[in-house]
Amino acid sequence: MNLPDEAEMPTTPLHYHVRDASGLFQPIAFGFVTERMRDEILVERELILRLTPASRRAGQEALFARYDPRRSADVFRSLLSLFLCERRDPRAA
Numbered sequence: 001m002n003l004p005d006e007a008e009m010p011t012t013p014l015h016y017h018v019r020d021a022s023g024l025f026q027p028i029a030f031g032f033v034t035e036r037m038r039d040e041i042l043v044e045r046e047l048i049l050r051l052t053p054a055s056r057r058a059g060q061e062a063l064f065a066r067y068d069p070r071r072s073a074d075v076f077r078s079l080l081s082l083f084l085c086e087r088r089d090p091r092a093a
Contacts, residue, residue: 015043016047016069024052024060032079033072041069 016037017025025048030037031083052060 014044016044022059022064023041024025024056026063027067027069030072032076034076035073038069038073050084 016028016030018028020026027041027045033041044072049057049060049064
């Protein structure tokens with residue numbers, strides 16, 4: 001059964017993507033991405049792609065390709081390491 005695009009999307013709110021005027025989901029570009037956020041963004045993308053009709057999937061994938069949450073998380077982790085703020089095992093002190 002072919003449902004309209006709106007009906008195919010999840011009823012739970014998306015936290016890291018917003019629907020644009022074309023009906024595709026635009027990633028929210030965060031300045032800082034933690035490892036947890038990265039993982040949640042990737043799960044949300046999988047859900048969006050799974051529910052995106054095949055005729056629109058290439059466009060959705062192109063939007064996702066513009067913003068890599070893995071890279072953003074790596075950059076954030078590197079920034080933290082400059083200030084010695086990396087997560088440490090509290091037992092090591």
